[in-house]
Amino acid sequence: MMNSLRRVALVSLVYFAASVGAQQEARNDINSWSPGKLRSRGDEALSLRNYDEALKLMRKAAELEPDNGINHFKLFRVHSRMRKHTDALGSITKAVELDPSNNSYRRSKAKLLKQLGQCDIAVTELKSIKGDDSEEYKKLFEEASECESDIFHAGHAMLNEDYYSASQYFQRAISHVEEASDLMFQKAEALYELGDYYGVISDTGQVLKQHPQHLEAYRLRGDAYGRLGEHDAAIQHYREALKFDPEHKGCKAGHKHIKKIEKKRKKGDDAYDKGNFEEAIQFWNQ
Numbered sequence: 001m002m003n004s005l006r007r008v009a010l011v012s013l014v015y016f017a018a019s020v021g022a023q024q025e026a027r028n029d030i031n032s033w034s035p036g037k038l039r040s041r042g043d044e045a046l047s048l049r050n051y052d053e054a055l056k057l058m059r060k061a062a063e064l065e066p067d068n069g070i071n072h073f074k075l076f077r078v079h080s081r082m083r084k085h086t087d088a089l090g091s092i093t094k095a096v097e098l099d100p101s102n103n104s105y106r107r108s109k110a111k112l113l114k115q116l117g118q119c120d121i122a123v124t125e126l127k128s129i130k131g132d133d134s135e136e137y138k139k140l141f142e143e144a145s146e147c148e149s150d151i152f153h154a155g156h157a158m159l160n161e162d163y164y165s166a167s168q169y170f171q172r173a174i175s176h177v178e179e180a181s182d183l184m185f186q187k188a189e190a191l192y193e194l195g196d197y198y199g200v201i202s203d204t205g206q207v208l209k210q211h212p213q214h215l216e217a218y219r220l221r222g223d224a225y226g227r228l229g230e231h232d233a234a235i236q237h238y239r240e241a242l243k244f245d246p247e248h249k250g251c252k253a254g255h256k257h258i259k260k261i262e263k264k265r266k267k268g269d270d271a272y273d274k275g276n277f278e279e280a281i282q283f284w285n286q
Helices: 002-028 035-047 051-064 069-081 085-098 103-115 119-127 135-159 163-174 181-194 197-210 215-227 231-244 249-273 277-285
Strands: none
Touching (some): 035 051, 069 103, 085 103, 103 119, 119 135, 163 181, 181 197, 215 249
16 A cells, blocks of 8 residues: 555656646747747846846847837846946837837936936937926936036036046036946046046046956056056056057056166165265166
């Protein structure tokens, strides 16, 4: 009797496992799903923060229906949650191209453009929206317009070598955006001209955190360290950039300059140790 019960239990267990496996296989076979089902399951995955799964499902929906703007809009939402802003901009731009009368798509595109510091394009996008009197639209238009104005005045101040005003305008523009590496770098350039080298180091550090291969940020940060007399840190930054581009002129020149200073400093130290004080001072002053 006991053996019979065991056989029944074993058969039931095998049947259950096979059933679950078949269901899982069916769920995984997304090639047989309709675009609507793919979008629905993609939304579920997104709500659960399963971003890779959501991305796979939405991409498949867009592959099946490439001319349906909703697929690209949903791809935009996934990319945005994954903080892949370049991909998100490509997807929302495609959605707007396919459905230009959709105000929601245009607002989303304008909002992303503002977040990326492309405020002038964001304003142009918002002006193309017709009949939107919502508070969301008004607030977004006001912020994008202020950002556009700040960037314009910052650029004008840089041309006039009014670096203090430029740094202030750049900082105001940065307060409106989410990914401000370009604006942050330009602000750092203004601070360098003002002699605020610690500010340069802080701002270029944020740029390099977002863009580890930003060669001009390495160059400018190295220059700032050099001005502060922190030569080891300066050389480290120049060398890091030269790993990516061995012919980068700014970093090569900066590296050469610091090595030259260090060589003269060492000669001065040696002269001082030998009691040749006047000679030491000459080396240190070169």
